[in-house]
Amino acid sequence: MYKEVINQKQAVVLMTTFIIGTNTILGIGGNSKQDIWIAVLFAMVAAGIIMAVYARIIKLYPEKDLFEILDVLFGKVIGRILTLMFVFFSFHIGACIVKNMSEFMRIISLDATPVCIIALVTGIVITYAIKSGIESMGRTMSIIFPIWVTGTLFLSLLSLSQYDVNRLKPVLYDGLGPVLTDSFSIFALPFAETVAFLGIAGCFQKKSSPYKIYFYSLLLGGIFLFTFVLRTIMMLGTENITIQMFPPYVIARIIKLGDFIERIEIISAVLIISCSFTKATVFMFSMTKGIAHFFSIKDYHRIAAPLVLLTSIYSMPLNISAIDMLDWAQNIFPIYALPFQVVLPVITWIAAEIKSRKDKNATGKQGGGAPGNAAPCPQNQDM
Amino acid sequence: MILISTIIVSVFLILIDLVTLYKEQQWKAFFVYSIFLCLYITLAFLMEFNIDVPSLSDISRKIILFILGSTEK
Numbered sequence: 001m002y003k004e005v006i007n008q009k010q011a012v013v014l015m016t017t018f019i020i021g022t023n024t025i026l027g028i029g030g031n032s033k034q035d036i037w038i039a040v041l042f043a044m045v046a047a048g049i050i051m052a053v054y055a056r057i058i059k060l061y062p063e064k065d066l067f068e069i070l071d072v073l074f075g076k077v078i079g080r081i082l083t084l085m086f087v088f089f090s091f092h093i094g095a096c097i098v099k100n101m102s103e104f105m106r107i108i109s110l111d112a113t114p115v116c117i118i119a120l121v122t123g124i125v126i127t128y129a130i131k132s133g134i135e136s137m138g139r140t141m142s143i144i145f146p147i148w149v150t151g152t153l154f155l156s157l158l159s160l161s162q163y164d165v166n167r168l169k170p171v172l173y174d175g176l177g178p179v180l181t182d183s184f185s186i187f188a189l190p191f192a193e194t195v196a197f198l199g200i201a202g203c204f205q206k207k208s209s210p211y212k213i214y215f216y217s218l219l220l221g222g223i224f225l226f227t228f229v230l231r232t233i234m235m236l237g238t239e240n241i242t243i244q245m246f247p248p249y250v251i252a253r254i255i256k257l258g259d260f261i262e263r264i265e266i267i268s269a270v271l272i273i274s275c276s277f278t279k280a281t282v283f284m285f286s287m288t289k290g291i292a293h294f295f296s297i298k299d300y301h302r303i304a305a306p307l308v309l310l311t312s313i314y315s316m317p318l319n320i321s322a323i324d325m326l327d328w329a330q331n332i333f334p335i336y337a338l339p340f341q342v343v344l345p346v347i348t349w350i351a352a353e354i355k356s357r358k359d360k361n362a363t364g365k366q367g368g369g370a371p372g373n374a375a376p377c378p379q380n381q382d383m
Numbered sequence: 384m385i386l387i388s389t390i391i392v393s394v395f396l397i398l399i400d401l402v403t404l405y406k407e408q409q410w411k412a413f414f415v416y417s418i419f420l421c422l423y424i425t426l427a428f429l430m431e432f433n434i435d436v437p438s439l440s441d442i443s444r445k446i447i448l449f450i451l452g453s454t455e456k
Contacts, residue, residue: 116385306419317436
C-alpha cells in the first residue's frame with residue numbers, strides 16, 4: 001500500500017495551526033485576568049517537557065504511529081485496549097471541536113441555519129480531507145499558513161492604535177495562584193493536545209526530527225498565543241473579555257481605520273475556522289487510523305466517511321449551549337484530558353525506553369552493532 | 384431536518400463507498416463501514432425524535448466533579 005509522508009515543514013505548519021486551533025474561538029483562561037500572558041509562558045515551559053516525551057516516543061519508533069507502538073510494547077490485547085482509549089479520546093475531542101466550530105459559525109453569521117446542517121457540512125469537508133490523505137492536508141496548510149500569518153499581522157497592525165498598555169497592569173495583583181491555574185488549562189488546551197499527532201506520527205518523514213517538529217511548533221504556536229492574548233487584553237480589557245463569548249472575533253470587529261477600513265471580522269472568522277478545521281481533521285485522522293488499526297484494516301481512508309460523520313453528528317448533543325461548551329473546555333477538559341495527554345504517553349515512553357534498551361543489549365550480546373534509534377521489533381513487520 | 388440530511392448523505396455513502404467495498408470483497412472494511420454507518424443513522428433517528436443521547440461531556444463533568452468533591456453544577 002502507498003505510504004503517506006509529510007515533510008518536516010508541513011508537519012510544523014500542521015502542528016502550529018493545530019496549537020492555535022480552537023483557542024481562537026474559545027479564548028484563553030479567565031482566572032488570571034490581565035496576567036494571562038504570564039500563564040501562557042508558564043504553560044509553554046510545561047508543554048516543552050511533555051512534548052519532549054512525545055518526540056522521544058516518535059524518535060524511538062520512527063515511521064510508526066502510536067497504535068503500532070502500543071501493540072509492540074504491550075502486546076496485542078493491552079495494546080488494543082489502549083488504542084481504544086485513545087480512539088475514544090480522539091472521538092470525543094473531535095466532536096467537541098466540530099461543536100465549537102458549528103456554534104461559532106451559527107452565532108456569528110448563520111443564525112437561521114440548523115446546527116445539524118453546519119455540523120454535517122463540516123463533517124463532509126473533514127471526510128474529504130481525510131480521504132485525500134495527510135499529504136494533501138500538509139500541502140494545503142503550507143499554502144494557507146503564509147496567508148494566515150499575513151492576515152494575523154494585518155489585523156494586529158490595524159488595531160495598533162487601539163492598544164492600551166495600561167490594561168496589562170497591575171501585574172500579579174492576585175498572586176501566582178490564578179496564573180498557575182490558567183497555566184494548567186493552557187497546558188492541556190492546546191499544547192498537550194498535540195498528543196493527537198502521535199496517532200499520525202507514522203506519516204512523518206524518516207529524516208525529519210520529531211524534536212524539531214514539536215519544539216518549532218511550540219515556539220510558533222506559543223508566540224502566536226502570547227501575542228494574541230496581549231492584543232486581546234490591550235484592546236478589550238479584562239472586564240470586557242469576560243462578557244464576550246468569542247473575544248478574538250470581537251477584537252477584529254472593533255478594528256477601525258478611518259472611515260473606510262472597518263467591519264473586517266470576516267478575515268478573522270476565516271482564519272479562526274481554518275485553524276479549527278486543521279485541529280478537527282488531525283483528531284479525526286488519528287481516530288480513523290486507530291479504528292483501522294483495531295480492526296486490522298490496512299487502508300484507513302476507506303472507513304473515514306461514516307466515522308467522521310458519526311463524530312460530527314455526535315457533536316450536537318454534546319453540550320446544551322455555547323456557554324456550557326466554553327465552561328467544559330475551560331474547567332473540566334484540563335483534568336479530563338490528563339490521563340490521555342500525560343499518563344498514557346509517559347507510560348508508553350517508559351515502556352519504549354525499557355524495551356529499546358533491552359533490545360540494544362540483546363543485539364550487543366549477539367555481537368551485532370547498536371541498532372541506533374530504530375528499535376528492533378520483529379512483530380512490527382506484520383503490521 | 385437532521386434525518387433527511389442524514390439519509391441523503393447515507394445514500395451517497397452507500398453508492399460511493401459501500402458498493403465499491405462490496406465489489407472489491409474487502410469484507411472487514413465493509414462490515415466496519417456498515418456498523419458505523421448504522422450507528423450514524425441511528426443517532427440521527429434518536430436526535431430527530433428528541434430522544435436523549437448521553438453526552439460524553441456531561442458524563443465526564445459529573446465524574447470529575449465527583450472525584451474533586453466539588454458541589455458546583
